[in-house]
Amino acid sequence: MNLGFVGLGSMGHGIASNLVRAGHRVKGFNRTRSKADELEKELEGFRAVGSPAEAARGSDVVFSMLADDAAVEATFLSSEGAAIAGLAPGAVHVSMSTISPAMSTKLETAHRKAGHGYVAAPVLGRPDAAEKAQLVVLAAGAPESIARVKPLLDVVGRKVHVLGDEPKKANVVKLGVNFVLAVMLETLGEAIAMNEEHGIDAKTYLDIANSLLGSKVLEAYGTMIAEDRFRPAGFKVRLGLKDVQLALEAAESVDVPMPLGSVLRDRFIATIAEGKGDLDWSAVARTLPRPNANARARKPQ
Amino acid sequence: MNLGFVGLGSMGHGIASNLVRAGHRVKGFNRTRSKADELEKELEGFRAVGSPAEAARGSDVVFSMLADDAAVEATFLSSEGAAIAGLAPGAVHVSMSTISPAMSTKLETAHRKAGHGYVAAPVLGRPDAAEKAQLVVLAAGAPESIARVKPLLDVVGRKVHVLGDEPKKANVVKLGVNFVLAVMLETLGEAIAMNEEHGIDAKTYLDIANSLLGSKVLEAYGTMIAEDRFRPAGFKVRLGLKDVQLALEAAESVDVPMPLGSVLRDRFIATIAEGKGDLDWSAVARTLPRPNANARARKPQ
Amino acid sequence: MNLGFVGLGSMGHGIASNLVRAGHRVKGFNRTRSKADELEKELEGFRAVGSPAEAARGSDVVFSMLADDAAVEATFLSSEGAAIAGLAPGAVHVSMSTISPAMSTKLETAHRKAGHGYVAAPVLGRPDAAEKAQLVVLAAGAPESIARVKPLLDVVGRKVHVLGDEPKKANVVKLGVNFVLAVMLETLGEAIAMNEEHGIDAKTYLDIANSLLGSKVLEAYGTMIAEDRFRPAGFKVRLGLKDVQLALEAAESVDVPMPLGSVLRDRFIATIAEGKGDLDWSAVARTLPRPNANARARKPQ
Amino acid sequence: MNLGFVGLGSMGHGIASNLVRAGHRVKGFNRTRSKADELEKELEGFRAVGSPAEAARGSDVVFSMLADDAAVEATFLSSEGAAIAGLAPGAVHVSMSTISPAMSTKLETAHRKAGHGYVAAPVLGRPDAAEKAQLVVLAAGAPESIARVKPLLDVVGRKVHVLGDEPKKANVVKLGVNFVLAVMLETLGEAIAMNEEHGIDAKTYLDIANSLLGSKVLEAYGTMIAEDRFRPAGFKVRLGLKDVQLALEAAESVDVPMPLGSVLRDRFIATIAEGKGDLDWSAVARTLPRPNANARARKPQ
Structure with a gap:
């Protein structure tokens, strides 16, 4: 699949890498550009891009692994970030950040209006577990969105718990x-x-x-x-x-x-x-x- | 050995039984006498007695498993209980109750003055573990006292941790x-x-x-x-x-x-x-x- | 002076009324319009307007008495509220709401960029004290802004404490x-x-x-x-x-x-x-x- | 009246002095004897004695102002202190210490058995208020005991609140x-x-x-x-x-x-x-x- 990935910190790095290794094409954005560039050199199939919107554009699924509510809001909902605007109708956003249930619901609503799917999929585990694809993934969202991204989640974790159709529950x-x-x-x-x-x-x-x-x-x-x-x-x-x-x-x-x-x-x-x-x-x-x-x-x- | 046992509630019952089964003679006291009498009927080697002092008298080691500081104080240190007075010089008191470190130290001092050994040996585990000799025993006291009672503690628990020579530490x-x-x-x-x-x-x-x-x-x-x-x-x-x-x-x-x-x-x-x-x-x-x-x-x- | 007033709830009602009684012309906005209309009928010198921006327009000083950070942000900093855009350079915003020091500082910065003064002036006292001009006012802001609005604050309270030039301190x-x-x-x-x-x-x-x-x-x-x-x-x-x-x-x-x-x-x-x-x-x-x-x-x- | 006073610390000193100044004869005991001796030199009508029991003996009313439950128990209820045994039937104990309601009730019971009255009368105020007879006294106990000691309490405080017949309530x-x-x-x-x-x-x-x-x-x-x-x-x-x-x-x-x-x-x-x-x-x-x-x-x- 064509994937986007926003946030290549210690957790995002491992997860994005595993998606590439599983054969997907990943366009990745990171605020500190150098991290994305390094990954591009290391991994064939990964391409560094200059904005969240670019990572989202043309992707079937865009992942995000960001620091907090503010970062998620700035990246997806503000006019600067614009990732949500970059995403095509029918695409799905998989939000792996540890954010508030309220922000998760806000994202869900915004994506629904834009014709996107939205899955909250925060993870348990530290950076080394992310690298080794040993995370535990807590996923919630509409069944059709879950069905679509489940194979991708299986790639990054050792276990995926599906927690119903309200994304906030995973958070x-x-x-x-x-x-x-x-x-x-x-x-x-x-x-x-x-x-x-x-x-x-x-x-x-x-x-x-x-x-x-x-x-x-x-x-x-x-x-x-x-x-x-x-x-x-x-x-x-x-x-x-x-x-x-x-x-x-x-x-x-x-x-x-x-x-x-x-x-x-x-x-x-x-x-x-x-x-x-x-x-x-x-x-x-x-x-x-x-x-x-x-x-x-x-x-x- | 000749043992005394004071406090035959849900925990004490199991522990005393296991000591008898291991071949020791046990004189047991319980405030509600009937419990001691039942045990006497059940187990050869167990004898119900009428006071803490009687349980202590002539015993090499006296165990106690009581509700709280007040019960321990009433039983051992007050003139009514008098268990400490019943105990012969050289004998050892093994206190298994969950009591305050301060009370444990108070008992230690009183026993030392009377020429007795004192070992604090509170246990981890519920009544069923007591019956099955599956308790974890936390023991502390003077090395010679510990050495003397260790074989008895091994009988009632699956594991005995020795925590040094200050009894209160076990508590x-x-x-x-x-x-x-x-x-x-x-x-x-x-x-x-x-x-x-x-x-x-x-x-x-x-x-x-x-x-x-x-x-x-x-x-x-x-x-x-x-x-x-x-x-x-x-x-x-x-x-x-x-x-x-x-x-x-x-x-x-x-x-x-x-x-x-x-x-x-x-x-x-x-x-x-x-x-x-x-x-x-x-x-x-x-x-x-x-x-x-x-x-x-x-x-x- | 020409004054604006945003937020005519139980507290704002009394404060705005006292400003009018002191001889000032007040344009007032309230989300629930009827409250502003009633005040217009009651008090000569008070005019109900349809938006925060309108209340701000042409005013020497605009007061706000709103529920919380979100209301203040929506009214002054968002494109919908636009009160800040309505205010002329040189005018002063007196923020009487109980808001966070962080939001107060955010307002201060926005007003400074727009060439406005900003005074945080939260009050102690309940609605009846507001009606009777018996509030205690805690004011902080740049000395020239304070100097300008001090006579107005004296009108609404029995005592005004000036707490230095950082607005957040009053909050x-x-x-x-x-x-x-x-x-x-x-x-x-x-x-x-x-x-x-x-x-x-x-x-x-x-x-x-x-x-x-x-x-x-x-x-x-x-x-x-x-x-x-x-x-x-x-x-x-x-x-x-x-x-x-x-x-x-x-x-x-x-x-x-x-x-x-x-x-x-x-x-x-x-x-x-x-x-x-x-x-x-x-x-x-x-x-x-x-x-x-x-x-x-x-x-x- | 003939009074006893046990505990001549910073609070007791002032209270006892005021009782003497009001014309009563006071026998006082303090653990650190020197404090009692000094008071004897200063105040005619005050006599230092060597034990709580002696302070109680022959007194119509004995006051106590001690550090805590343990001190009160040691002084009145233990065999060493024996103040309770020194007190004649019909006498009243006024306990001014800040102690637990439980200890107050325990004292009440012991005194009742001995034919004594018991009034709990803890005070509000610091040592200087005690010296100046400006304490607020919280008193509770049987009406006849209260009636008996009320004139004495009036001497040591500026206000006496009577809180019913259960002593513990004052505590x-x-x-x-x-x-x-x-x-x-x-x-x-x-x-x-x-x-x-x-x-x-x-x-x-x-x-x-x-x-x-x-x-x-x-x-x-x-x-x-x-x-x-x-x-x-x-x-x-x-x-x-x-x-x-x-x-x-x-x-x-x-x-x-x-x-x-x-x-x-x-x-x-x-x-x-x-x-x-x-x-x-x-x-x-x-x-x-x-x-x-x-x-x-x-x-x-």
Whole structure:
């Protein structure tokens, strides 16, 4: 198929590459042009273009993997971006960004008016999973649009969950999953602080807690926290705050309070206030007072 | 060995039984005498006695599995209970109750003065795990005491973690593990409420979330919550509140705030205010406003 | 002077009327036209117009008193509203709405480019204070703009605080004042619930608490809460939620977490979930569990 | 009358002195004996004694003003303190300490069994108000006991509120008043942080906020916070934490969650973790991140 791809950051790069490798022709746009140019050199079948509208023009399906609501709006709905105007009737937009359910519905409406299909397809997994086509894809949209893009989604992920015909639902589920991970980080932070201050080292506590919970994700994050190792950032504190806020807004829009989400929001902000906004988001686990641990850290070793 | 056992509730029953089955002679006391009498009929090697002091008298090791700090204090440290006075010098007290680190240290001191050993050995697992000797035991105390009781702990659990020579550490780790579980319940509650109100059913969300986290405990609780099935109570809301409060106190004693713990405390209290204190503690996940879900529930089915 | 006024709701009505009474000619626009027409009939010197741009055209100063950021943006910055385009160079926009500091700065920039002055002048006080010219005005903007509009602000309020030359500062202070009031409501709610459930009636508690604090605002809200009297709404729960969220965002933008603000946000959402979004915002004080009070309320009286 | 007084700290000193000045004979006990001896030298009519029991012996009324539940229990209910045993039948105990409603009820029961009256009479006001007999007294107890001690309470306070015949009610109201003050501190802390980080100085914000609220207490605390002046401590952070926890427990005992109280608890603990436990409790308002304010503070001045 002829595909467009807008947003070739760490996630988009892997996904677009896998689509090319599967035999599709991909026109890609990235705000920082050099990334698109590099990909053009690396991969036959990929062509760098100069605007979102150009990526959309003539494509059967255009994918987007952008930073946030504002980027999606600027790229598709504003007169500058104009990607929506570039897309031919009958084409489908697959939106993989982590955006608000409200923005997803706004996109859906705009595409419907323009005679396009729209599928929300946010993904679970980090950049390395994107490269290896090991993402979990959460997809929702009109059945005919889903049917059309499903083979493409199968190419980029190890598993595709279809969540009905309302696109926003895929975005809600995605936010709900990230929310659980974010809570986990703060939970480990609080539990480890209590343990360490009582003289139990983080590793010991984590091994026991995880022998019960048996979660690999928990184990991975627990190790990063226990070792205070927050670089390189797999997912930055700032992005974590964005996702927590999206979850809070999504919940508010249906009159659901989220007290844990509120605690997370405050914690992420406090972490950023400490100058740690660009560390891996597991760093939020290390902003609680730790008088004893800090005293130990000050000792020469 | 000659053993004493104080507290033959749902957990104590299984543990004491396994000690008898392993060939030890056990004298057991329970406040509700009938439970001890039944056990005496069932198991050769078990004898029901009339007071904690009697259970302690002549025992090499006395176990306790009681409800809370107050019960432990009344049983061991007050003049009524007098278990500590009944115990011979050189004997060891294995305290399996979920109590505060402070109470554990208080017991340790009292036993040391009396010439006894003291091992804190709280356990992870529910009553069925206790019956099947599948508990995880968290043990801490002086090495010689640990060495003495380790073979007994191996009899009642599938895994014994030794956490150093300060008994309170075992209690801290136990509270830290229960804390993670309690947070999980509230997390699922908030995430499910957001999902359901957006039209995504709990099961769908949970399957996806857990495909990432891969935790059996999460799966089990998730299913109970999705199906609103909180009876019979494996662990009651009231007991959950007790454990959350113990964690908050343990953290406070070392100057660690626990904002998630505070949210849990409020949620557990609100759940009890709704008359659900005796349901399984996973019921805390169902006290958030759910306007749409409630509307559905009001429809005749 | 020739003045424009956009937004003739309960607050704008009083303010615009006072400007006319002070001898100014006012062209007023309101989305619901009838309100502007009525004012035209009542007050010589007031003329109803059909668009924001028309209200702005030829005015020396244009006032706005609108619901939120979105309304301000639609009215001044979008092509539909076009009020900014209607305003002549050298004219000044006085923005009295409770909006975000970020939106205030955005307006300031747009007006500067267009050669206009911009003064943020949010107010403290309810509709009756607006009618009686008893508002407290918080004003910030370039000194020459302030100098120009100060006589007009003196007409509508009993006190004008000038807060420097950055307009957003006036908005921040306004949000900070509303935040204190919102916290007060929840504080009274929690304290009254505790007291009532212990058998102390709200009035008794409030009288004592306020004999110490001595605040008239507190007394007024306390009475409303004690008497469960939340209609008519002086300020609706929904608007309260908006202001709490604006405060949270304003704080976040400078990396300040606001844990009390987070609790308020959750409480306001829970109140709305109970169907009370259009009651007076003091109703948030009545959403805590009150098992005993509720039992009393169910008794026939 | 012949009076006993147990606890001659900064509050007890002033109260006991005023009772002597009113013509009563007072036998006083203090753990640190020297304070009682000094008072004996200063005031004719005051006699220092060596134990709580001695202070109680032969007294018509014995007052207590102690640090917390534990001190009250040790002094009155334990065999060491034995004050309750020293008191003659028909005498009355006036408990002015800020203690839990539960402890107050426990004391009431013990005194009733011993044939004594019991009045809970916690006070509002700081040490200087105690010296000047300007306290507000919250009294509750059996009418005949109240009638008996009312003239004495009138001597030590400017206002006595009688809150019915259940002593614990006076303790609940006291906790409810301190709770409002504690929330105020955190509220000012959050609001000032938001304002300062946006470039508005604390004093400016506080003047405006208080012009609306008009509370002298707020003004006093606001000034301390704005000037970072937390010594000498009128009321220490540690004692503030104690009172917040008592409020949380009192609320929990009647199934009322207190989310603001939970935030306070965490904030007080975090403040203590920063080594500020002995500062005035208004210091809790200064533990939020203040990146800009801190940057300013680092500059040489």
